[in-house]
Amino acid sequence: MDAFALDWINLFIRWFHIIVGIAWIGASFHFIWLDFSLRARDGMAKGVYGTSWLVHGGGFYHVERYLVAPEKLPDDLHWFKWEAYLTFLSGFALLAVQYYWNASVYLVDPSIRPMSGAAAIAVSVVSLAAGWLIYNALCRSALKENTALLALAVFVLIVGSGFFYTHVFSGRGAFIHTGAMIGTIMAANVFMVIIPNQKKITASLLKGEAPDPALGATGKQRSLHNNYLTLPVLLFMVSSHYPFLYARETSWLVIALIVLAGGLIRHFLNRTDAGLAPRTVLWALAAAAIALLGAIMLTAPRATTGGKVTDAAMMQIVATHCATCHAAAPTHEAFKGAEPPKGVILTSPELVRRHAQQVMAQAVQGRAMPLGNETAMTDAERAALGAWIAQP
Numbered sequence: 001m002d003a004f005a006l007d008w009i010n011l012f013i014r015w016f017h018i019i020v021g022i023a024w025i026g027a028s029f030h031f032i033w034l035d036f037s038l039r040a041r042d043g044m045a046k047g048v049y050g051t052s053w054l055v056h057g058g059g060f061y062h063v064e065r066y067l068v069a070p071e072k073l074p075d076d077l078h079w080f081k082w083e084a085y086l087t088f089l090s091g092f093a094l095l096a097v098q099y100y101w102n103a104s105v106y107l108v109d110p111s112i113r114p115m116s117g118a119a120a121i122a123v124s125v126v127s128l129a130a131g132w133l134i135y136n137a138l139c140r141s142a143l144k145e146n147t148a149l150l151a152l153a154v155f156v157l158i159v160g161s162g163f164f165y166t167h168v169f170s171g172r173g174a175f176i177h178t179g180a181m182i183g184t185i186m187a188a189n190v191f192m193v194i195i196p197n198q199k200k201i202t203a204s205l206l207k208g209e210a211p212d213p214a215l216g217a218t219g220k221q222r223s224l225h226n227n228y229l230t231l232p233v234l235l236f237m238v239s240s241h242y243p244f245l246y247a248r249e250t251s252w253l254v255i256a257l258i259v260l261a262g263g264l265i266r267h268f269l270n271r272t273d274a275g276l277a278p279r280t281v282l283w284a285l286a287a288a289a290i291a292l293l294g295a296i297m298l299t300a301p302r303a304t305t306g307g308k309v310t311d312a313a314m315m316q317i318v319a320t321h322c323a324t325c326h327a328a329a330p331t332h333e334a335f336k337g338a339e340p341p342k343g344v345i346l347t348s349p350e351l352v353r354r355h356a357q358q359v360m361a362q363a364v365q366g367r368a369m370p371l372g373n374e375t376a377m378t379d380a381e382r383a384a385l386g387a388w389i390a391q392p
Contacts, residue, residue, distance in 0.1 A: 004338050010097050017090035024083035025230050031080075032227045035220075036274035038065055047071065068211050069201055077202075081195050088187035095180055099173060100124070102334050105371045109170035123168060124177060131161055131181040132188045139222070154225070155259060158182060158232075162255030170372055171246030172239070178255055179236025182229050189222040227270070231262030243366025244299045257295040264288035301365040309388040311349045317385050321370045321377045322346045322363070334371070356389045364389070 038050030047066045054061040099106045103117030107124070115123075134157055143150040161181050165174035197215040204211040235258055239245050245254055268284040324332040326346040335341065344355050352359060362369040363377070364386035370377055 006097065006101065007338070010094070013090055013094045013097060017087065017094050020083055020086040020090060024087045025234075027080050027083055028223070028227050028230060032224065032270060033273045034063060035065070036270065045070075068213055068216055069205050071205075073202065073205055079195070079198070081190055084187050084190040088183060088191075091180065091183055095124075095176070099176065102371075105334055105374060107169050107173040107372070109173075109367075109373050110376065111373050112166075112170065113168050120169065120173075124180075127161070127164070127177070128181055128184045131157070132185050135185050136188070136192070139225075144218075144221070151228075151263075155256075155263075158259050159252065159256040163252040166246070166249075166252045166255075171243065171251060171367055174251065175236050175239035175246050175255070179233050179239070182233045182236065186226045186229055186233070189226055193222045194219040228263050228266050231266050232259045235262065240368075243362055243368035244301070246368075247366040248298065250298060254295050254298050257291045257298070261288040261291040261295070264291070307387070309384050309391065311388075314352065314385060314388040315349060317377075317381050318346050318352060321375045321381065322359075324375075325370070353389075360386060360389050 034052055037052040039052065040050050044051060045064065047068070047070060048064045049067045050065055052063045052065075054063065100117075100121050103120045107120040108115055108117060135154060138150065138153045138157065143153055158178065158181070162174065162178045165177045168174070169177060197219040201211040201215050236255075245251065248254075264284045265288045268278075268281050268288070271281040271284070272278050318326075323346060324330065325335055326340045326344050328340070328345055328347070330336060330338065330340050342358075344358060346352050346355065346359070364382050367373065367382075
């Protein structure tokens, strides 16, 4: 497919993915806040657990939540599900267009694990499905009765998946797949548990039967899991723009710290939304700050050392590893007939110097370039390129 057309397809899918993702995450944040804001008040209707008063857009709203469900359902009951479904479907489409289409370039790094593009795609699909199956089994096990142990088990699952991905895929492929696995779990929670349970509750009401309270409790638990996972998944989805995150062999530890920090920040917000004084849960923010500090330390750039590197030696490295993409007329298959990526041209020392910060970030301190390290750029070459940039 023409690179220009593929870029537009990528852009449209990404735009749609962002739109529906905002709707889904916004709904999650709102309803978790709403649940925590409920208060028992005088004069509540039969079966109501609590109510909340809200003001927005110049109007006042009065919301009631039932312990299970009202005795009679209205005809215009709204189901919050398509936001989740469309986020997953558009996200998978984006994964296919961005990573599967050129899997040998974007997913495979021969220095990590040599494999064909087809094999990488197979690993991707199977691992995403396996992540959901393992998570669902954990939630159905005896751990479901112990919130702390279940949270720890899910954390270990995500970090273990990150460890697996960082030893199979390229750095950017590993981080995006960690996010994709979390997103798959979140969407499957809606599609496989939350909505089916709600339909069973609705069916019981229509038959005049008392709904099983366990159905609502399970749905609530999965919804809360989704809420705690939103902040980490958002960072993983933009991680490809920050190659320092996955530049080291220990990048799976960065994944662990991101999940920990995101969950702790969400916990602080949820607890304060529930009415607790912020000072009583400041420990969560402090722990999140420590986790983020750890991530910063793990990703800190290495010092660039080495002797004098001539322009000619530097350009030999660039010609071998960079110029097929970053030329006025790229010759790389992925960019033939298109502009060089991000408009960066590296065909002279002056042009390399102009884009020195990007080169340093992408190819020296990070390992994002060359794509998939398909030209087998060595650490010594990266160090030499960094030394040339550091020269006055």
